[in-house]
Amino acid sequence: MKFLSVLIPLALLSSQTVHAANWYFLRWNTPSSSAQFQKFSMQMVTPTIQKAGVYYLWPGLQDTGNTGVYQEVLDGRSGTWWIGPGWCCSNPSLPWGDGFNPGNGKAVDITMTRDASGPNWTSILTSGSNSVTNKFPLSYKNFNQVMNTTQTAWCTNAPENYNNAMRYTISGAKATVSGGTTTCQIDQVVMEGPR
Numbered sequence: 381m382k383f384l385s386v387l388i389p390l391a392l393l394s395s396q397t398v399h400a401a402n403w404y405f406l407r408w409n410t411p412s413s414s415a416q417f418q419k420f421s422m423q424m425v426t427p428t429i430q431k432a433g434v435y436y437l438w439p440g441l442q443d444t445g446n447t448g449v450y451q452e453v454l455d456g457r458s459g460t461w462w463i464g465p466g467w468c469c470s471n472p473s474l475p476w477g478d479g480f481n482p483g484n485g486k487a488v489d490i491t492m493t494r495d496a497s498g499p500n501w502t503s504i505l506t507s508g509s510n511s512v513t514n515k516f517p518l519s520y521k522n523f524n525q526v527m528n529t530t531q532t533a534w535c536t537n538a539p540e541n542y543n544n545a546m547r548y549t550i551s552g553a554k555a556t557v558s559g560g561t562t563t564c565q566i567d568q569v570v571m572e573g574p575r
């Protein structure tokens with residue numbers, strides 16, 4: 381099946397014990413593979429990390445061919461959060477972007493935008509005095525077709541909750557349509573924890 385999706389997963393992986401439910405995500409699918417994202421932006425508030433562990437939290441975009449995820453990864457392995465953008469993981473193999481340590485309970489402003497021309501998407505991450513900008517040559521992945529959906533239900537309906545495994549709340553989902561492009565705005569998504 382072809383789909384284009386936004387993924388906001390919270391993966392809690394323990395190297396000692398790998399449970400079936402160690403992988404949580406919400407997914408919004410656009411109505412058809414010809415509807416393509418042009419921009420994905422958000423403010424992500426980092427959770428408080430209790431101790432070092434294999435914790436990853438990432439908002440990201442998947443392509444129609446399911447070849448990988450263009451994402452910003454919040455990584456808790458060192459016990460201190462690190463965040464940076466990248467394409468995971470091959471096809472093409474690209475160097476990871478720059479990053480920084482945002483700290484606990486901090487707001488990180490993230491914008492991923494397909495450049496108006498040329499091969500790149502641009503990721504900009506800002507938090508306090510930290511700011512990084514990186515370009516990734518991924519325009520050909522998802523966006524070689526026209527973004528002209530006028531459908532909005534994919535935005536305003538509840539997202540897919542993988543295995544119904546997560547407790548979460550969502551508020552203020554609204555869609556506006558202009559010039560054949562749908563803008564989906566969601567005021568807040570709180571990923572509360574495993575069910």
Ligand SMILES: *[C@@H]1O[C@H](CO)[C@@H](O)[C@H](O)[C@H]1NC(C)=O
Nearest residue numbers: 497498499500514515516517
């Ligand atoms: C695309 O990104 C690469 C890597 O940052 C950069 O070297 C190149 O100039 C960019 N191309 C355009 C057209 O912006």
Ligand SMILES: *[C@@H]1O[C@H](CO)[C@@H](O)[C@H](O)[C@H]1NC(C)=O
Nearest residue numbers: 414526527528529530531560
């Ligand atoms: C999107 O573009 C395609 C190809 O031009 C067209 O067939 C389709 O009707 C358009 N859809 C909308 C919702 O504008």
